[in-house]
Amino acid sequence: MALAGLFRRYPMEIILVAMYLYLVFAAPGFATIDNQLNILRNITMMGIIAFGMTMVIISGEIDLSVGSGVAFSGCLTAWVTRELTPFLGPYPSIAIGAVAAMVALAAIGVFTGKLRQHFNMPTFITTLGLLTVLSGAANLITGGFPITSFPYEFSFLGSGFLFGIPFPVYIFVAVFGLVFFLMNYTSFGRSLYAVGGNLEAARLSGIDVWKTKTLALALTGVFTAIAGVLIASQILSGSASAARGWELTVISAVIIGGTSLFGGKGTIRGTLIGVLFLGVIVNGMTLLNVSEYWQLVVRGALIIGAVLMNHMLETQARR
Amino acid sequence: MALAGLFRRYPMEIILVAMYLYLVFAAPGFATIDNQLNILRNITMMGIIAFGMTMVIISGEIDLSVGSGVAFSGCLTAWVTRELTPFLGPYPSIAIGAVAAMVALAAIGVFTGKLRQHFNMPTFITTLGLLTVLSGAANLITGGFPITSFPYEFSFLGSGFLFGIPFPVYIFVAVFGLVFFLMNYTSFGRSLYAVGGNLEAARLSGIDVWKTKTLALALTGVFTAIAGVLIASQILSGSASAARGWELTVISAVIIGGTSLFGGKGTIRGTLIGVLFLGVIVNGMTLLNVSEYWQLVVRGALIIGAVLMNHMLETQARR
Amino acid sequence: DDLTVAGIVFQQDQFFRTIQMGMQAAAEEAGATLLEGNSDSQPDKEISLIDTYIARGVDAIVISPVSGVASIPPLARAKERGIHVVTYNSTIEDDSIPVSYLNSQQRDLGNTTGDMAAAFIRDQLGGEANVATLGFQALLPEISADRVDGFVEKAEEGGTLNIVAQQDAWLAEDAVQVAGDIITANPDLNIIYAANEGGTVGAVQAVRNAGKQGEIFVFGVDGTEQLVGFLLDEDNVLQGVTAQQPFVMGQMAVQSAIAAARGEEVEQTVIVPVLGLSRTDQAGVEEFQDYLRSLN
Amino acid sequence: MATVETKDLSKTYGTVKALDGVSHVFEAGRIHALMGKNGSGKSTLVKMLSGVVEPTRGEIRLNGEAVKFRGPADAFAKGVVTVHQELSLVAELSVAENVFLGRLPMNRTAGIARIDWSRVYGETRALLDTMAVDIDPHTPVGRLSVGQQQIIEIAKAMSFDPALLLLDEPTSALASKEVEMLFDLLRVLRKRGVTMMYISHRMSELGEIADTVTVLRDGKLVGAVEFDASSNEEIIDMMFGSVARAHRPARATRAKTAAPVLKVRGLTREPAFRDISFDLAAGEVLGIAGMLGAGRTELLRAIFGAEPPDSGEIIVDGATVHRPAPRRMTNLGIGYTPENRKEAGLIQPHSIHANLSLASLPQIAPRGLVTRAAETPGVARQVEHLEIKVGSVDDPVSSLSGGNQQKVVIGNWLNTNPKILFYDEPSRGVDVGAKQQIFRIIWEEADRGVGAIFVSTELEEVLEVCDRILVMREGNLVGELDPTNTTLTELYTACMGES
Ligand SMILES: Nc1ncnc2c1ncn2[C@@H]1O[C@H](COP(=O)(O)OP(=O)(O)OP(=O)(O)O)[C@@H](O)[C@H]1O
Ligand SMILES: Nc1ncnc2c1ncn2[C@@H]1O[C@H](COP(=O)(O)OP(=O)(O)OP(=O)(O)O)[C@@H](O)[C@H]1O
Ligand SMILES: [Mg+2]
Ligand SMILES: [Mg+2]
Secondary structure, eight states, X not given: XXXXXXXXXXXXXXXXXXXXXXXXXHSTTTTSHHHHHHHHHHHHHHHHHHHHHHHHHHTTOOOOOHHHHHHHHHHHHHHHHHHHHHHHOHHHHHHHHHHHHHHHXXXXXXXXXXXXXXXXXXXXXXXXXXXXXXXXXXXXXXXXXXXXXXXXXXXXXXXXXXXXXXXXXXXXXXXXXXXXXXXXXXXXXXXXXXXHHOHXXXXXXXXXXXXXXXXXHHHHHHHHHHHHHHHHHHTTXXXXXXXXXXXXXXXXXXXXXXXXXXXXXXXXXHHHHHHHHHHHHHHHHHHXXXXXXXXXXXXXXXXXXXXXXXHHHHHHHHO | OXXXXXXXXXXXXXXXXXHHHHHHHHSTTTTSHHHHHHHHHHHHHHHHXXXXXXXXXXXXXXXXXXXXXXXXXXXXXXXXXXXXXXXXXXXXXXXXXXXXXXXXXXHHHHHHHHHHHHHOOOHHHHHHHHHHHHHHHHHHHHTTSOBOOOOGGGGHHHHOEETTEEHHHHHHHHHHHHHHHHHHHSHHHHHHHHHHHOHHHHHHTTOOHHHHHHHHHHHHHHHHHHHHHHHHHHHTSBOTTTTTTHHHHHHHHHHHTTOOTTSSOOOHHHHHHHHHHHHHHHHHHHHTTOOHHHHHHHHHHHHHHHHHHHHHHHHXXXX | OOOEEEEEESOOSHHHHHHHHHHHHHHHHHTOEEEEXXXXXXXXXXXXXXXXXXXXXXXXXXXOOSXXXXXXXXXXXXXXXXXXXXXXXXXXXXXXXXXXXXXXXHHHHHHHHHHHHHHHHHHHSTTEEEEEEEEOTTTOHHHHHHHHHHHHHHHGGGSEEEEEEEEEOOSHHHHHHHHHHHHHHOTTOOEEEEXXXXXXXXXXXXXXXXXXXXXXXXXXEOOOHHHHHHHHSTTOOEEEEEEOOHHHHHHHHHHHHHHHHTTOOOOSEEEOOXXXXXXXXXXXXXXXXXXXXXXX | OOOEEEEEEEEEETTEEEEEEEEEEEOTTSEEEEEOSTXXXXXHHHHHHTTSSOOSEEEEEETTEEEOOSSHHHHHHTTEEEEXXXXXXXXXXXXXXXXXXXXXXEEEETTEEEEOHHHHHHHHHHHHHHTTOOOOTTSBGGGSOHHHHXXXXXXXXXTTOOSEEEEESXXXXXXXXXXXXXXXXXXXHHHTTOEEEEEOSOHHHHHHHOSEEEEXXXXXXXXXXXXXXXXXXXXXXXXXXXXXXXXXXXXXXXXXXXXXEEEEEEEEETTTEEEEEXXXXXXXXXXXXXXXXXXXXXXXXXXXXXXXXXXXXXXXXXXXXXXXXXXXXXXXXXXXXXXXXXXXIOOTTSBHXXXXXXXXXXXXXXXXXXXXXXXXXXXXXXXXXXXXXXXXXXXXGGGSOHHHHHHHHHHHHHTTOOSEEEEESTTTTOOHHHHHHHHHHHHHHHXXXXXXXXXXXXXXXXXXXXXXXXXXXXXXXXXXXXXXXXXXXXXXXXHHOOO
16 A cells, blocks of 8 residues: 555654644644744754764764753853953854854864774763763853853844744754765765774775764764754853753654664654654643643653654564 | 782772772761761662663663662552552551562563564663653652652661661672672573673574563663662652662663673673762762862763773773 | 851752852851752752761751652751751751751742732733743652742732643743743733743743743742843843842851751741842842842 | 475565475485575575574474474474574673573572583583684683684584584685584584585585585575485586586786785784785785684785784885775775675675775765765676676665675775775685686786785685785795696695694
């Protein structure tokens, strides 16, 4: 049957559409344009990081530090802004702060990659340690108080609209485009799959496996910093408690999108679907006014269900 | 040199001893018997779970749900106790509640194993979903408020002393002994290494690979429930917010102890060292009055440092 | 005499940070050593902290317990060892343990903002309002409920309240999203009440995101620099907050502890008054802003 | 004693009929050679007999009784033991634990059953001694060479005391000495009445041990003959049908005047090899012969930079290479096809397409931009030239049979247009036809000026393919031979040493 075939090829897409249709009828206000834009804006931050994480996971590594990375870069940007504004004015200061955050997280990605290369340190453990370190560092920067050094207009970045579309959505689309291009049309992208699929074979084929992995980690660092700056703009301050626990949500989105945790397999399109899936669930449950406790249960069950569906279809196809 | 050789063979042990000596001199109150017993009691809960987790990780899987598993089983025990006490009196009710929690978490372990077996669902994602589900379930059981159905004497289990030693330490030692025996003197234990090291080879050798993995997951469920009951006894109530974030700490302890995240390699002795290492760090920093922010930074850095040390020695040894 | 006091908070945020500063000030003044700990809202972590301080032999523990019941056993152990326990902000259900309890009543926090909302509903909204609340049920259910219910109780005095949504969101970035979702789901929403600082910041930003300034009004909790700034902003979103006085609370708590350790009499219960800050009283808000700046 | 009968036995993977209605009786107490070109279904048949995969259709009878294996353990219980084509040992565990994996002996003290470790190690020691193998049972298997691992695999099978022994290309990683040892063991087993099935692509081995030859083609049974009553030609005809076989073309005798493209001086990497010096001329096919563990693989990998050497000099085109690494050597025009394709040669989840253009990425995408248009010619060329049997080039490479996978490994390197190519056991697990194709490719490339180093454990191949042969023994270069006036016996003696 055509439908069955369609379902086998695009299971997540179809689940997403089904959920969507249900919510259109069941959830008050879901189908409004405002709400759709809202969903879009809500998923941008995690989405941007998830695109980086997709590359990292395909390359056979993982990054557990993105949650506190977001907090850290927001705080760093706010701190630099506060310190420099008296000399340079707000906007150059913000720009310097944002660049500093990107450079810092990219450097940390390189550090993680180097440890992996030279000492075979699993990135799982390095980034797990960094999760704690960065959270401490964010608190040290702020001294425990949110830094509120941003001018009001700065909130445009995270909250403003351009041609009727939330501004961060443009950044989201740009990052998606960039990663899509990298993964499908460059040797870097091809190498990601190769090093994740079989490290030794990739190495013997002359691929610079460490450069590939390190670049994926560093890019994720940059994307994390971008998300951090966007969050800081949304809440108009640098807060050390922002984005706590995001690492696991971002990884969920990537895996819901069909990327294999063992590396070598996955697509950026899938991650987009995964991110939308999670975004729609949260939005839908809020609109339906589901209690927080039930939200936890439903969200966990849907994550398991969605990935299970993918795996069932795959298992079936292999028979 | 003898010392160098010793260091190469027992790196973590030596780091632990060095840290210990430092704290004896630097941290007020560290060297008292009270404080040593205190450290012991504090590590028992995580330690018990870490022993189970060691088996799971060696078998090539992971369990991210243990944190909310602890909360869930404490709440379930408290709830059962509240409902049954009018009919059976407190102690039979607690016993039934504790057994119910163990059975529930063991069943969830079996569920996770079955999904892995039949649909090739990575345990990372199943247990990640369960982390959320169980946390929601714990909150639903309690309605958000701690359930205080335990008689005062129940606190003996988690807080009492027997022959001058905190009672939970006996449970800790018993679980350690059990897992040590399992891993070194039973075919189940050896199969753990085989299925984690080379799944296909294990299967071709006639090992029931899925039974092995599932049993490790179920045992970890039981241990998690034991830890949950002990915590409930310590706080004399079932609380849904207990043990948040434990999963990553427990995994850190296992990996600091030298177990490979990729499966097939590790020892239970190593995990004991890893658990002690983390316990001593937290206790020492509290006694030294290190600020919360610096504690985060130091803890993360020490985790990275300790694992790095292990890996550096290994890399060197291979040359 | 060299006194050692352990001061335990249960969260890292501006409120508790300010409490710690108050504690430090009081300890310094009395020449006592202050040990700082954070229980992270987790009963198990709290136990291991308290036990560690008992082992270290502190003279007093000043604590905001994570739970009214779960925190009793370890504090009872501390008391057995002759350690003086002072609770602040939250307490335990066993009155015999703490020598003193200082708090702003959580219900008062809700009530005070509720009074402002009642006046607002009566005067500006014609006696009827659609209201959404943001709490922190999954984090600290008891306190969250006290604040939200306290708010609703008083706000109802200003007219008819339709509660259209009750959700959890205590971190600013979560609150931006959740409040944003609620706003789209309820086009006729008038009021959002957020029960903590992060929720209030997020709710204000969500209203701004939606461009609903002047249509949706936010009431909240806590007197931080950012929130005070919002009260002075001209876009008329944030209407009122109720500030606790964390610095004073921390200071008084440590003072009580030291007094108890020196064998002096201390008050069993001390209510630290809360302070309503309303957009209608700009002078009061500015005065509070000056006070905040003087702390740093 | 076990008679094996298959009835209409079939296995389909998706649309691929791996085995298609095979009905045959394998008589008890004999050695049955199972022949067929790559992908003809031999391994699939063995996997079904050993309970690893379940048949799609049909049934298996042991001694007349229908059996249904739900897993390898069921097969063991019936005395069916298998040495699989792909190595299946746990690298982290010791030799002895691997031998007893899944059935560790227990003893009972105070009512508690526990593993009897002294028996595990004692019995393994004894077993290895009877096989005259000098490997410490405590060694982790991961430290052994591929050949040594293969021996452990065989030792493991022996330790079961099988009634039916299935051997899927057991000799593909073994050198002559070990092959002889294996055959001796098999003959002893045959005397004891053990039934055996033996898969190999080495025709020469059949004469030594096979009683019957059963041939599969494209999943179907072609027929079975008594070995004594047939000839090699007949068997090869059965395997390939009417398809014409490649024959060795007259090798253009090259002038040995060409300048050396590769010079190796005093190369050492302890403990694998030491003080190796030789030259390789453009267009020359240089063989390196040696016994198992002689250090050939290690030498090639060291020159290629996979594991850098301790000391010595590598000179490519007259320039010394400092700090060799795969990437640097690839850029210098050197290629290396590894001996273990599964671990080191292929990206298994990748498509055939991507695997064929992996090493040549720098050429295909000089500025880092990959387009399908740039890749397709190379991919298509290799599929055609190497006659890789593919459904679609977008299928994962793991769906190919062993031999076809090997061709992909070689094709990947040919696409880089190398100046020098190292072939490490390129014919491992490749059928006779494909083997000839691969040899032809080696010669053609050599004629175009590519210098080749050819390593194979099959000495006949070394003699057939190479222009010049170096002999290695225990990590030392011990001699040089001219294949045109060397006999197999001479080469074998040179590899074995004086004793
Ligand atoms: N797991 C699998 N999934 C899909 N197709 C498979 C699988 N295993 C084998 N095949 C296909 O089944 C056919 C028979 O494969 P098999 O491995 O039995 O061949 P073989 O005779 O052992 O070949 P070789 O000599 O190359 O080892 C091949 O076409 C192969 O591609
Ligand atoms: N990973 C390893 N660790 C330790 N020793 C090794 C390792 N790999 C190989 N060796 C040793 O190095 C020597 C050379 O092995 P190598 O694999 O190069 O031999 P070879 O001639 O290619 O034989 P084959 O590939 O047929 O096994 C052997 O003594 C082997 O035991
Ligand atoms: Mg085969
Ligand atoms: Mg070799």
